[in-house]
Amino acid sequence: MIILVDDAALMDFGIYGGEASTPNIDALAKRGAMFTQYRSSPLCSPSRAMLLTGIDNHRTGIATIPEVLPEEQVGQPGYSMALEPGVLTIADRLRAYGYRTLMAGKWHMGETADEMPQNHGFDRSFALAASGADNWEDKSYIPFYAEAPWYEDGTEAALPDDFYSSKFIVDQMIEYLKDSDSDKPFLAYLPFQAIHIPVQAPQNFIAKYDGRYTAGWHALRKERHAKAIALGLVPEGAPLADLPADLRQWDALTDEERKLYAARMEVNAAMLDAMDHHIGRFVDHLRQAGQYENTIFVVTSDNGPEPSRGDNNAAVGLYFQLAGYNIGVENMGGRGSWGFIGPEWASAAATPGAWFKFYATEGGIRVPLIMAGPGIEAERIDSPAMVTDVTPTLLDWVGASVATDRSEPISGRSLMPVLKGEAESVYSESDVRAIEVSGNSALYKGDFKITRSMPPVGDGQWRLFNLTVDPGEVNDLAGSQPQVLANLLNDYAAYEAKSGVLKMPDGYNSANQIRSNTTDRMLDNYPWLYFILGGILIVLSLTIWAIVKAAIRLRKNHRHA
Numbered sequence: 001m002i003i004l005v006d007d008a009a010l011m012d013f014g015i016y017g018g019e020a021s022t023p024n025i026d027a028l029a030k031r032g033a034m035f036t037q038y039r040s041s042p043l044c045s046p047s048r049a050m051l052l053t054g055i056d057n058h059r060t061g062i063a064t065i066p067e068v069l070p071e072e073q074v075g076q077p078g079y080s081m082a083l084e085p086g087v088l089t090i091a092d093r094l095r096a097y098g099y100r101t102l103m104a105g106k107w108h109m110g111e112t113a114d115e116m117p118q119n120h121g122f123d124r125s126f127a128l129a130a131s132g133a134d135n136w137e138d139k140s141y142i143p144f145y146a147e148a149p150w151y152e153d154g155t156e157a158a159l160p161d162d163f164y165s166s167k168f169i170v171d172q173m174i175e176y177l178k179d180s181d182s183d184k185p186f187l188a189y190l191p192f193q194a195i196h197i198p199v200q201a202p203q204n205f206i207a208k209y210d211g212r213y214t215a216g217w218h219a220l221r222k223e224r225h226a227k228a229i230a231l232g233l234v235p236e237g238a239p240l241a242d243l244p245a246d247l248r249q250w251d252a253l254t255d256e257e258r259k260l261y262a263a264r265m266e267v268n269a270a271m272l273d274a275m276d277h278h279i280g281r282f283v284d285h286l287r288q289a290g291q292y293e294n295t296i297f298v299v300t301s302d303n304g305p306e307p308s309r310g311d312n313n314a315a316v317g318l319y320f321q322l323a324g325y326n327i328g329v330e331n332m333g334g335r336g337s338w339g340f341i342g343p344e345w346a347s348a349a350a351t352p353g354a355w356f357k358f359y360a361t362e363g364g365i366r367v368p369l370i371m372a373g374p375g376i377e378a379e380r381i382d383s384p385a386m387v388t389d390v391t392p393t394l395l396d397w398v399g400a401s402v403a404t405d406r407s408e409p410i411s412g413r414s415l416m417p418v419l420k421g422e423a424e425s426v427y428s429e430s431d432v433r434a435i436e437v438s439g440n441s442a443l444y445k446g447d448f449k450i451t452r453s454m455p456p457v458g459d460g461q462w463r464l465f466n467l468t469v470d471p472g473e474v475n476d477l478a479g480s481q482p483q484v485l486a487n488l489l490n491d492y493a494a495y496e497a498k499s500g501v502l503k504m505p506d507g508y509n510s511a512n513q514i515r516s517n518t519t520d521r522m523l524d525n526y527p528w529l530y531f532i533l534g535g536i537l538i539v540l541s542l543t544i545w546a547i548v549k550a551a552i553r554l555r556k557n558h559r560h561a
Helices: 023-030 044-053 090-095 165-179 203-209 217-231 255-288 314-323 342-350 387-398 482-499 510-525 528-560
Strands: 002-005 033-035 100-106 124-128 150-152 186-191 297-301 369-372 379-381 433-437 440-445 448-452 462-466
Touching: 002 044, 002 255, 023 255, 023 297, 023 369, 044 090, 044 387, 090 100, 090 186, 090 387, 100 165, 124 165, 165 186, 165 255, 203 255, 217 342, 255 342, 297 387, 433 482, 440 482, 448 482, 462 482
Parallel strands: 002 186, 002 297, 033 379, 100 124, 100 186
Antiparallel strands: 033 369, 124 150, 297 369, 433 440, 440 448, 448 462
16 A cells, blocks of 8 residues: 655654654554655655656656646646556556555546546545645635545545545545455555645644744754754764745744744644554554555655745735635634645755755655565665655565556666665666756766756756765755766756656746746636626726826816916
């Protein structure tokens, strides 16, 4: 089974040093392999596509996410925003081997009914087509979506009255397992909404973290950095990652602001804790069914922590009012609350990496990976692994072939030689590993990494780091080692050509693109907005004309006088 957490940082799980209580995830890590050098992509849909197919995101059709897609790339090969013909998922491949294939949770790899999981190898599915949704109610969480598009087996579906996302996802999967042929092996895919915005959790979980984050995000960064060194996630003496520019200082906030932001981080930890609790319920079900010992578990995250804020944009604030959302401390995390942690907490959570989701810095793409199951000894694995490696590893583990006549070839590698202790790594010092999502790029080779971060936080310039001594990407070596940079840029150019990566348009800025795409989508979702906007323009035009006429009249009167 594949458990995918949304927006969890490398150190968010308890066993990786996080503050949240995650005993069930930790128990899986203790009986299996805990990876420390695993990389995903900086955004959710590309990560999900690569996770389930083993194929580079540009070859799957999901090069990025619709929210940040520029007009110049719409409809281009690899940029259809849905899994394209010839791209097989692990469900497609395992179903051919007699597996029951089941899925419940966030899909976000296509938006129409025919793009849902039932057409990509899943026998049963209850799937959220959007990038996220409310965790307590059947409603959208951002104006990009008119509603929360849930589908069961490709048919629009409603949610139960007692809905809470993590509980429901596990309940639904248990029902699917009970209703299907128990004599067959199964693939269960559980992509949770936790801990994606809106950050929401039951009050009994939130209460456990009361006061935990009152010292602020700078203190948490230092705390996690020290833990990372103690746990061996980074070497002794590794410098603390730089913060993005223009982040707020904790001490500069008012007492009320600090209380509010600390409470948001408490809910974030509680949401992760609640998800782990429901994972425990699923594990208990497997134990009672006599299936636990023979089940392979994969637990990972799609990307680093979410930096988006809900309190710095008047248009978003208006949407919250219309949608019935509260971003204040009242009922924080409950029904009607729209929680977020913002870029400051996201930077702290991403420690020991730099920055956060959206960017191919270490904070955006270095995330946890746990694999546990029959035939694997408990161990810690410090060798490289990529998101595209999960599917070929699982296929290898169960003895299923990856060869097909007409499908897109798998680009990832099986990690079984490492899991079995037959090899220290499946990547040599000369092997290239690369990621690109909307211009945010990373390429790894040996000890070195080059990375490029686009606006609004980045400047689009390539930088070079030696991750062996500088995993926080503090000391840019581009100036002192220009030949290394040039060689890696040549490797990256070859990757772009092979994978079909499109250049970003001049002046591209993901924040501006989100605003533009959201406006266009809202006008499509709500055609009556055209009449309102038209009315506003007419009123403005008439007002301006009246002012001009009045000015002309005054000028004439002045001349006569």
